[in-house]
Amino acid sequence: MRVLIVGAGPSAAFAALACKDLGITPIVMTKDVPIEFPGAFYIHRVPFGRHFNIRSRRITCYLHGYNRAHYAQRIYGADVPTSCPDVVKETFGYNPYELLPTLWEGIAPQAGITLTPGQVRHLSASFDAVICSIPLTPPPTTPIKMYVHGPIAATKAFNYTTGEHWLAGMLNVPEEGIQPQSILYNASPHGAWARISWLWDHIWVESVEPIKFLPSCHIIYKLPRQTTPQEVSEDPRILLIGRWGTWKINYLCHQAYWDTYMKLKPGIT
Numbered sequence: 001m002r003v004l005i006v007g008a009g010p011s012a013a014f015a016a017l018a019c020k021d022l023g024i025t026p027i028v029m030t031k032d033v034p035i036e037f038p039g040a041f042y043i044h045r046v047p048f049g050r051h052f053n054i055r056s057r058r059i060t061c062y063l064h065g066y067n068r069a070h071y072a073q074r075i076y077g078a079d080v081p082t083s084c085p086d087v088v089k090e091t092f093g094y095n096p097y098e099l100l101p102t103l104w105e106g107i108a109p110q111a112g113i114t115l116t117p118g119q120v121r122h123l124s125a126s127f128d129a130v131i132c133s134i135p136l137t138p139p140p141t142t143p144i145k146m147y148v149h150g151p152i153a154a155t156k157a158f159n160y161t162t163g164e165h166w167l168a169g170m171l172n173v174p175e176e177g178i179q180p181q182s183i184l185y186n187a188s189p190h191g192a193w194a195r196i197s198w199l200w201d202h203i204w205v206e207s208v209e210p211i212k213f214l215p216s217c218h219i220i221y222k223l224p225r226q227t228t229p230q231e232v233s234e235d236p237r238i239l240l241i242g243r244w245g246t247w248k249i250n251y252l253c254h255q256a257y258w259d260t261y262m263k264l265k266p267g268i269t
């Protein structure tokens with residue numbers, strides 16, 4: 001079976017794993033292979049029954065004031081499903097820097113190829129299936145811009161002694177600073193902050209406005225709005241995956257494994 005995967009981000013990595021599990025070696029065409037995963041990004045789970053030599057680690061999520069609905073409303077302009085907890089939550093997650101290379105083992109993405117939606121549709125004629133992690137129609141509305149500051153050296157010394165004090169106050173960061181393996185969500189309608197995280201080796205601050213006193217702000221994330229129609233493919237050979245490909249705000253990358261598996265497994269349409 002000839003399968004093309006478009007993109008080589010986390011969703012595509014899970015799609016590649018599903019292909020391997022079905023005995024398919026996909027061709028992967030991508031603009032680039034992301035090497036940095038900014039913000040509070042962790043892999044929530046791996047496909048059932050899969051055992052990797054990588055262990056998940058504990059993550060503590062704190063929500064300060066208000067509730068999940070306020071947070072969602074604040075960030076996305078609507079009460080949509082998010083990973084933001086209602087209260088303090090202990091969870092487990094995988095380090096994407098450790099896990100994703102394992103998912104790609106045996107597959108070499110062809111980088112440096114930027115495809116237009118028209119080219120993806122055209123290519124689909126040469127494949128039995130295309131698993132596509134980029135959107136096929138232009139976003140119907142301007143996406144939300146999320147400013148991601150960091151990575152900031154992960155140390156407890158990052159305790160907001162100067163301008164950052166304000167940030168600490170907004171987020172209720174304890175005086176001793178943020179703890180390793182934790183995420184703080186701010187649901188307050190005041191101020192610009194969304195969340196701060198210390199996961200793996202890095203601290204990131206994500207906000208809907210740039211924060212002047214933070215050292216770097218080199219990434220602007222574009223987030224789709226849930227209020228737009230979720231994108232579905234009209235071409236039965238093209239499966240859209242991932243948050244970007246489907247325009248679905250709560251799409252977590254491991255979902256791409258199941259979507260791809262169900263699409264390609266013989267006997268299942």
Ligand SMILES: Cc1cc2nc3c(=O)[nH]c(=O)nc-3n(C[C@H](O)[C@H](O)[C@H](O)COP(=O)(O)OP(=O)(O)OC[C@H]3O[C@@H](n4cnc5c(N)ncnc54)[C@H](O)[C@@H]3O)c2cc1C
Pocket residue numbers: 006007008009010011012013029030031032033034038039040041042043044113114115116133134146206221223241242243244245251252253254
């Ligand atoms: C701050 C933040 C935190 C998040 N936290 C989590 C989390 O904890 N867990 C989780 O599962 N999800 C999380 N998400 C969602 C996250 O965005 C996705 O799960 C994941 O990064 C999306 O991976 P992707 O492969 O779908 O897209 P991307 O990572 O955007 O990858 C897209 C790929 O397509 C390629 N590409 C782009 N355009 C073209 C083109 N025209 N032609 C060819 N190739 C192209 C790119 O080079 C890239 O390889 C978070 C999102 C944000 C913004």
